[in-house]
Amino acid sequence: MRDEDKPEIRKLPLFRDMSAENFETLMQAAYAHTFPAQLEMIRQGEPADFLHIMMEGTVELFSGWRGRETTMAVVRPVSTFILAACIKDAPYLMSARTVEKSRIIMIPAKDLRATFRLDPEFAMSTITELANCYRSVVRHAKGLKLRTSRERVAAYICRQSRLAGNAASFILPIEKRLLASYLGMTPENFSRAIKALQSDGVAIDGMRIIITDPKALEAIAGPDSLMDGPDGNSEFPGADFPEVPWDAKQREAM
Amino acid sequence: MRDEDKPEIRKLPLFRDMSAENFETLMQAAYAHTFPAQLEMIRQGEPADFLHIMMEGTVELFSGWRGRETTMAVVRPVSTFILAACIKDAPYLMSARTVEKSRIIMIPAKDLRATFRLDPEFAMSTITELANCYRSVVRHAKGLKLRTSRERVAAYICRQSRLAGNAASFILPIEKRLLASYLGMTPENFSRAIKALQSDGVAIDGMRIIITDPKALEAIAGPDSLMDGPDGNSEFPGADFPEVPWDAKQREAM
DNA sequence: TCGCACGGGTGACAATTGTCAATTCTTGTG
DNA sequence: CACAAGAATTGACAATTGTCACCCGTGCGA
Structure with missing residues (x-):
């Protein structure tokens, strides 16, 4: 991975508070990959081996069942996805495909799990991140059922x-x-x-x-703030179910 | 709270691995309360002050919007709920009312937050618990959208x-x-x-x-195991027979 | 014991949402 | 630039789901 990526990743709430040393170790274990558009990079049901970090591009998280398909989230830089599956060492509940050419950094799940065992700050960040993700999906579900x-x-x-x-x-x-x-x-x-x-x-x-x-x-x-956010003290809507964020492209378009 | 409650609580995955000392401290801070049937004990939007532990009875977690209402989960003993809101120190996303007379133990959210800062094992358990909750709601959302x-x-x-x-x-x-x-x-x-x-x-x-x-x-x-569970390595005691909770995980957090 | 509130079932109907097919528009590519 | 492929829109229609009204049966309290 590129060295200039590190500061970007370090700014994420998930990685902001951990020790510099542990952050470096994680980054050493990581590697970057660039995927072409329309590539199904994660297939639901397969074991979750890597935490993914979006650096450039757009990824769709979706699920299928019996020939039907539904979009669960769209991920934009810079953010992480599929944290929960990595933690549980369980199969992905969702598939992922690139919407456009995307550069993604992948951290082996086992390094991740090792790290929050030895870095309490990282464990805290992970807890907060997961709580955000959870509340985000609850909001989504509320919207589906109530509106x-x-x-x-x-x-x-x-x-x-x-x-x-x-x-x-x-x-x-x-x-x-x-x-x-x-x-x-x-x-x-x-x-x-x-x-x-x-x-x-x-x-x-x-x-x-x-x-x-x-x-x-x-x-x-x-x-309604309980369905549409924002969540009090979070300036980040969470990794797995982001609202599609406001980004530079839009600013130019105005 | 009763002393005989402690072993039950200690068996929960969330509290199983923490130190005996920290567990005791948490239990000291907790207190029990028995609510009559049909009482709205938590109102969505209010600050999350307590982690709740169901000891006896049944509680419905629900959400309302513009006069409409929907059930998000039903909680049965022994389990905890609204973990995520406590962690984030954010407003409850759901309301809770007793379906029948229920005995509930309440742990102040601030004691909870203090505890996983100083007990790494508890932090780990919290991470796992939240990941379970997250995956549970994702399953629920998938069901709503795909079936x-x-x-x-x-x-x-x-x-x-x-x-x-x-x-x-x-x-x-x-x-x-x-x-x-x-x-x-x-x-x-x-x-x-x-x-x-x-x-x-x-x-x-x-x-x-x-x-x-x-x-x-x-x-x-x-x-489909990706919608209906079980989650691979979960040894959760949700499989006990007659009074099976209808959704073994889901209930946690809010 | 009698009501009567309430959960549950059913039919008729209305509203919402999905499906299919055809057309137009946009975009990327040769 | 022209063309092909795919996205978006539209209309007609079908399926699903919700609403309303009414019924039955049970259980609880006056």
């Missing part, structure tokens, strides 16, 4: 707008079909849901969303 | 049967309306789903489920 598809779309738009600094307009960070799947609906239904929201303060132009009437939108979305 | 309501009911019946030692017959551990809500459907829909399964190897008599044709049932349920 209709139209409300989920509205709430997603509210969240993204907030992440963009309460912007009245932003660019969807990923393909609509992925977003639809993540939100638990078909692409067709997603398309119709957005169209239906045009009478409630949302306009859409290609990948750009424009909020024309925030009040009306919120009346539909009913944004 | 139809009928399939969820069928899969639930398969799981319970397995937990009961592959019994051909078992008693539903909780009211059907709670089960329906947990599985993400209305009571009416649940009732119809079970009825529809009668042509696929399931008979029902009041609260008793009888599997008349396991093959046919599995053809519908498509049981």
Whole structure:
């Protein structure tokens, strides 16, 4: 792996507080790999051998069952994924494929497990990270069970707008079909849901969303900190189920 | 709290490996409380001050939004819940109410947080516990997104049967309306789903489920270790017979 | 003992969501 | 630049799921 990656990784909440020595050891054991687009790099059910760190690109976490498939999360740099499976030394519950060419750093799970046994600070960070992940999925599940598809779309738009600094307009960070799947609906239904929201303060132009009437939108979305975050003291939504983050690409697009 | 509770608690994976001394200290800080049935003991959004340990009774974890409500889990003894919220010192994401009269032991969250800072074994147990919780909710979310309501009911019946030692017959551990809500459907829909399964190897008599044709049932349920567990190396005592909790892990944390 | 509240079941109907097919739009590539 | 492949949209239709109204039966308390 590149030396210039280390400071980036070190900034992650998971690695921020551990000793410099242990961090170095972990980094020694790690190696980087660049995957082309559309490659299924992790297959659900296989043993979890590596903690993955996204450095560049985009990865989709998804699950399949009987020919059906659903997007569980989309991961953007810089963040980690599949921490829980590594800890448990258990099979992956989700598959992962690159959406675009991606550079990923992989830390052997056994080194990971050895490290939080000997570095209490790292153990603490891991606890916090897992608690964040857990709460993140609980939020997702709440959304699926308590909101209709139209409300989920509205709430997603509210969240993204907030992440963009309460912007009245932003660019969807990923393909609509992925977003639809993540939100638990078909692409067709997603398309119709957005169209239906045009009478409630949302306009859409290609990948750009424009909020024309925030009040009306919120009346539909009913944004709720217990479902939409943010979580009090976390400035990071957690590794395994991130909201698609605001990134540089979007800033340029404004 | 009663002295005879301690050995029970000590058997939990979360408390099994910590030092006797630290365990005692935690227990000193704890106190027990008995709640009557139908009492909302935790309200979502409030600060998480206590880790709860179920000693006797039944508690429902649920979430509400805009007048709608959904059951997220049902907790049976002996187990803990709302670990994640305590760790993060963040608001509860779920509410809790007693289904029946329940005796619950409460450990102040600050004592908890102090303890895994000074007991590495406890920190390790917490990590494992959180990873289990996380994977449990991910499974739940996968079920909601990948299976139809009928399939969820069928899969639930398969799981319970397995937990009961592959019994051909078992008693539903909780009211059907709670089960329906947990599985993400209305009571009416649940009732119809079970009825529809009668042509696929399931008979029902009041609260008793009888599997008349396991093959046919599995053809519908498509049981999958990545959604229905068990998790590879878990030796959790969730397999004890008649009063099987309906979801062995899931309950932890919030 | 009588109600009566409540869980549970059922039918009719409505709303939501998914499926299929056709078309347009976008994007990447030769 | 043109073309091909795949994403997005749309309409018609089907399946699933929810809602409402009503019924039955049980269990608990006045």
